[in-house]
Amino acid sequence: MACKPAPDATQHVPGADAARGREAMARVGCGACHDIPGVWPKGRVGPPLTGFAHRSLIAGRLPNRPDILADFVRDAPRLVPGTAMPAMPLTEAEARDVAAALYEAGNG
Amino acid sequence: MGDALAGWPPPVLDPAGPYAGSVTTLAWILFAMGVLVTLVVVAALWIALFGGERLRARVGGTKAIWMAGIAFPVVVLTGLLIYGLTLTGNLTAPLRGDEMRVRVTGEMWWWRVAYLGRDGQTLMLDANELHIPVGQPVVLELETSDVIHSFWVPRLSGKLDMIPGRTNIMRIQADEPGIFGGQCAEYCGGPHALMGFVVVAHAPQDFARLMATRRRPRPAPVGEAAAGARLFETAGCAACHRVAGTSANGMAGPDLSFVGSRRSLGAGILPNNRGTMTGWIGDSQAIKPGNRMPAYPVLNANELRALAAYMDTLR
Secondary structure, eight states: OTTOOOSSGGGOOTTOOHHHHHHHHHHHTGGGTOOOTTOSOOOOSSOOOTTGGGOSEETTTEEOOHHHHHHHHHOHHHHSTTOSOOOOSOOHHHHHHHHHHHHHOOOO | OOGGGTTSSOOSSOOSSHHHHHHHHHHHHHHHHHHHHHHHHHHHHHHHHHSOHHHHHHHTSHHHIIIIIIIHHHHHHHHHHHHHHHHGGGGTSOOOSOSEEEEEEEETTEEEEEEEOTTSOEEEEEESEEEEETTSOEEEEEEESSSOEEEEOTTTOOEEEEOTTOOEEEEEOOSSOEEEEEEOOSOOSGGGGGOEEEEEEEOHHHHHHHHHHHHSOOOOOOTHHHHHHHHHHHTTGGGTOBOTTSSOBOOSSOOOTTGGGOSEETTTTEEOSHHHHHHHHHHHHHHSTTOSSOOOTTOOHHHHHHHHHHHHHOO
16 A cells, blocks of 8 residues: 555655655544544544545645645645634645645555 | 654653662563573473483482472572562652642543642642652552543553552652653553553653643633633533633533643543644544543534634643
8 A cells, every 4th residue: 555656646745755644644633533544543523534536626625736735734724714624733844745645545 | 643642552661760660670570580480491391301311300309399399489489579579669668748649530531630739638630641840759649430440651650550449559750851651551441442641740840830830820712712712611511621710610521721731632542732622522432432522513613613722722
């Protein structure tokens, strides 16, 4: 699973590291709200992020592109006002790692 | 994982203070003796199976049985018992009486923390996290309000059960500032495995500053947090949770007076930030199935955000 290429070249996140992204997700606790393959726990407040590479939209609003996804996981309220998802304590580099990890995550 | 949860499970045999130190030393000595005795027994077995006739006769002789089978264990085990009791004497030595005291009460599946005064009066309530100054013993009065739990912070001391109707005394001490993970070590039903604990050891002046900050009245929350504070009262959170200095005085669930400053959420299992707080309030049952806080699917995004913002101000 770890070496599976992103199904779409447009979802490649240059310089990002999916393994570091998974660590960052565990460190900030993304699993408290989301079901993400390989991440504990399996929260239900937010949508499951399984098969995220095949999702067309982020939060039902934004095109699913790496740069937008990296911005969104770091500061969701700025891009989608009114969302329950708060800004998360991630650096820009970590957010890109998280985006890479989400694209790499399978269907759990 | 957050800093409080790094290195899970809590490392054993890595003492950070004198009480864990004596337990660790004893553990290594018992382990070494166990290895030695195992080697001798295996050697004797090997001789009995494959040794020459004379050697075999000696291993099976009356003298060998008296010496190695009776005298040796009696001498070694008696010596170990005396040594072990002497070594771990610091765990049971009489108290000086002027130690900092904290009552920790096991609950299904979290820990109630009460900082006590000299006369045993409650000075401050908290939950799931304990702050101590370094370099001095802290006396814990371990109790339970339901089933048997076991308090275990491996780097600071051994394990001690929390038994209904009893108060068990444990000492902990950290020699350096740091964060030390703990875990309930006696199966207590349902999410027992998700019943963690965090001890934070501070330099004495930092500890004094923290306690002084906590005693100061808090400014009223503003903006989103103010909306969260109102919701906390109206949505019924206050029926189970207490927030010092407000009318919220529920005692069924963890005290939230300082929840915003906690390293972890859900009793030592999740990092604590607005995101995890949102997920916990919205549906803690998905995170820690069976815990006694219900899921709140009735709360909308604005309400969840407001509550998380309010929790963040409780420091």
